[in-house]
């Protein structure tokens with residue numbers, strides 16, 4: 001395992017900070033049930049950057065902020081690559097699917113399943129690593145629990161294939177979202 005080689009080296013102070021951010025993220029979700037994942041992420045990024053500037057006395061705040069930003073970019077890039085890969089795979093294996101449901105896990109891995117015209121799961125549930133792991137190395141967390149622990153799911157979303165201009169109507173997407181995730185699914189989740 002060479003985990004962390006390319007990422008940030010975490011000391012205990014940083015680990016405590018991350019725990020604090022996770023708690024803040026959770027409480028934001030509770031306080032603002034209508035906020036979607038992106039809005040919470042935006043708010044958390046602000047707080048993380050503020051904390052980073054304040055907390056790191058050993059390095060200049062600026063250098064740390066740059067490092068955090070680079071890390072966030074790396075995570076976002078890896079996520080985008082993983083989602084692009086999933087959509088390409090689903091396009092081949094389930095060409096008649098109208099959408100793909102994603103369950104993003106706290107380890108960076110993503111579980112995905114194609115969704116039929118009627119909003120039902122179709123085909124197999126696949127699992128993709130969102131991390132920059134070396135070939136043939138698997139995620140140690142998912143190796144232990146198979147990625148099936150729903151409490152590790154940090155984001156659920158529907159991805160629609162094709163360009164923005166090809167998106168189905170809001171009404172249709174809302175309807176499918178409710179079938180997939182239940183009645184709590186709202187316009188904010190789209």
Ligand SMILES: [Zn+2]
Pocket residue numbers: 105107108109139140141142143147
């Ligand atoms: Zn994993």
